[in-house]
Amino acid sequence: MKSARIGAFTAPLLISILIVFFMGLWGLRVSGITFSNLGEFSISNKSLRRELRDALHVFNSPQLKNSGYYSIQRMLAAKRISTILIKDGQKASAARFLSSLADEHDDYEAWYLFAAGAIYESMDSSPIARIFYERILKNLPDMMIDGQSIHRISLIKLLEGDSPPEKKAHWYGEFIRRFPKAEEVGPYHFLLAKEYEKLGLWPQAIEEYRQFLPFFGVSVPGYPDAHDYARKMVEFNDSSKDWTYPDLDSLVGRIRKAIAARSASELRKYMSKAGFFAMSWYKEGGEESNSNVLFNFSNFMTRGPIYVAPALDPSFNDSEAFLRTSGWTGLIPVWYLCFRKVNFPADPNVHGNWEWAGIYFGEKMR
Numbered sequence: 001m002k003s004a005r006i007g008a009f010t011a012p013l014l015i016s017i018l019i020v021f022f023m024g025l026w027g028l029r030v031s032g033i034t035f036s037n038l039g040e041f042s043i044s045n046k047s048l049r050r051e052l053r054d055a056l057h058v059f060n061s062p063q064l065k066n067s068g069y070y071s072i073q074r075m076l077a078a079k080r081i082s083t084i085l086i087k088d089g090q091k092a093s094a095a096r097f098l099s100s101l102a103d104e105h106d107d108y109e110a111w112y113l114f115a116a117g118a119i120y121e122s123m124d125s126s127p128i129a130r131i132f133y134e135r136i137l138k139n140l141p142d143m144m145i146d147g148q149s150i151h152r153i154s155l156i157k158l159l160e161g162d163s164p165p166e167k168k169a170h171w172y173g174e175f176i177r178r179f180p181k182a183e184e185v186g187p188y189h190f191l192l193a194k195e196y197e198k199l200g201l202w203p204q205a206i207e208e209y210r211q212f213l214p215f216f217g218v219s220v221p222g223y224p225d226a227h228d229y230a231r232k233m234v235e236f237n238d239s240s241k242d243w244t245y246p247d248l249d250s251l252v253g254r255i256r257k258a259i260a261a262r263s264a265s266e267l268r269k270y271m272s273k274a275g276f277f278a279m280s281w282y283k284e285g286g287e288e289s290n291s292n293v294l295f296n297f298s299n300f301m302t303r304g305p306i307y308v309a310p311a312l313d314p315s316f317n318d319s320e321a322f323l324r325t326s327g328w329t330g331l332i333p334v335w336y337l338c339f340r341k342v343n344f345p346a347d348p349n350v351h352g353n354w355e356w357a358g359i360y361f362g363e364k365m366r
Contacts, residue, residue, distance in 0.1 A: 041085065041090075041093065043084070043085075043088050044088060045087075045088055048084050048087060048088050051080075051084050052081065052084045052085075055077060055080045055081045055084060056081065058077045058080075059074065059077040059078065059081060064077070071106045071107040071108055072107075072108070074101075074106070074108075075108040075111060075112075078097070078098060078101055078112070079115075081094075081097060082094040082097060082098055082115070082119075085097065086119070091119050091122065091123050092123065094119055095116040095119040095120050095123075096116075098112045098113075098115050098116040098119070099112065099113060099116040099132065102116075107143075108143075109140055110136050110140040110141070110142075110143050110150050111143065111145065111150070113132040113133075113135055113136050113140075114132065114133070114136060114145070114150050114153070114154065116132055117129035117130075117131075117132035117133055117154075117157070120132070121157075126161055127161075129157070130157070130158055130161055130163070133154040133155075133157050133158050134154075134158065136150060136151065136154050137151060137154055137155065137158075137174075149179075151178070152175070152178075152179055152182065155171050155174060155175045156175075156184065158171050159171050159172065159175070159188075159191075165195045165198040165199050166199065168191075168195045169192060169195040169196060169199065169201075172188050172191060172192035172195060173192060175188055176188055176189065176192070185215075186212060186215030186218040187212075187215075187218060187219070187220040187221070187226075189208045189209075189211040189212035189215070190208070190209065190212040190220050190223065190226050190230060191220065192208045193205040193206075193208035193209045193212065193230070193233075194223075196208060197345075200345075202345065202346035203346075205233075205346070206233060206234060206237045206346060209229075209230035209233045209234050210230075210234050212226070212227075212230050213227070213230055213231060213234065228275075231275065232274055232275045233344070233346075235273070235274035235275060236274035236275075236342075236344050237344075237346060237347075239273040239274050240273070241347065241349075241350045243269065243270055243271065243272060243273060243355060243356070244342050244350045244353035244354065244355045245353055245354050245355075246352075246353050246354070247354070248321060248339060248354040251270065251339065251354050251355075251356065252312070252323060252339070254266075254270060255267065255270055255323075255337065255356065256308055258270065259306050259308055259325065260306075260308075262301050262306070264296065264297035264298040264301065267297045268295070268297065270356050271295070271356055272355045272356055272357050272358070275357070275358075276295070276356075276357065276358050277338075277357070277358035277359070278295060278358060278359045278361070279358070279359075279360065279361065280332070280360070280361045280362055281360050281361070281362055281363075281364065281365045282362070282365075299329065300328045300329045300330055301328070301329065302329045303327070303329050304327055305327055306325055306326070306327045306328060307325065307326045307327050308323065308324075308325050309323060309324040309325070313336070313364065315364075318341070319340060319341045320338070320339065320340050320341070321338075321339045321340075322336045322337065322338055322339070322360070322364065323336065323337040323339070324336055324364070325337060332361040332362050334361070334362055334363055335359050335360070335361055336359065336360040336364050337356060337359060338356070338357050338358045338359065338360060339354055339355065339356055339357060340354070340355060340357040341353070341354055341355075342354070342355050
């Protein structure tokens, strides 16, 4: 199965930024050492102190300010200064230094904020990093780093964190709209639907589940049954829902009568129209791969009477129940009818009702 690998491509980019910080850009040395602004930093290592002095001289040199490449040369000098601070164990100072440069609003403002955010993340200060990522998205145009969009990476980093569903829904929607060809789009449709569920926006949630269904084979981290869940939600939404009953005893009673009358058509009326399954207790693949079966009950009612247990199986609980039946034609004469409560908050009229969800063939597993 293809994995979505959400956020995987961001790691090399963040690593490359930090590598530049740690290794430095040593090709910026110029003559004429000055101690200008050195007092703003406290460097314990003498060698690093000399390197910082050189870097600050480049950063503050009139030649740099008067050059036609001031913005990029300033950014490269800032990288070197940040590298020195990080090597001296001053990540917080490096992050503050970079974020302060963003206040000058040059062509690399987004980069300064993103780099500062990357450092804060390396310090396990993700909440601070998210402030910078949000600022980039709200206030600054996109730019590319190593062939990657800063806006795209910022959105992914924001979506990986804990944020209110209102924000996450907005970010998922923004990502899908702006980067429709990205590999994250499939899983993001599902995850956006989950955020809409939290907000009680059920029509929007159903539509996102519908958009997710064509991405078959794509996994969603944390949701191994994502396709099964999305399919059932869409099918249930699109169905008449007239097979559900508020009372389990009423539904079971109707099925008992249909079996006693050997009426295949009546039994079909009570089947779930959203993912009805028929499978052995021992069959691999789960309900998803054994659902939507075209079931003709008349083919299994050609011999003697069908016996129905007088009561539900003792494993009955508030959300699931089983009814043992036997005498069906075929290799496996024992069937357990499975009843489940409907979980569909999008429609309060049926949410919490009971449905005949499927059939398990053979004696019940103990």
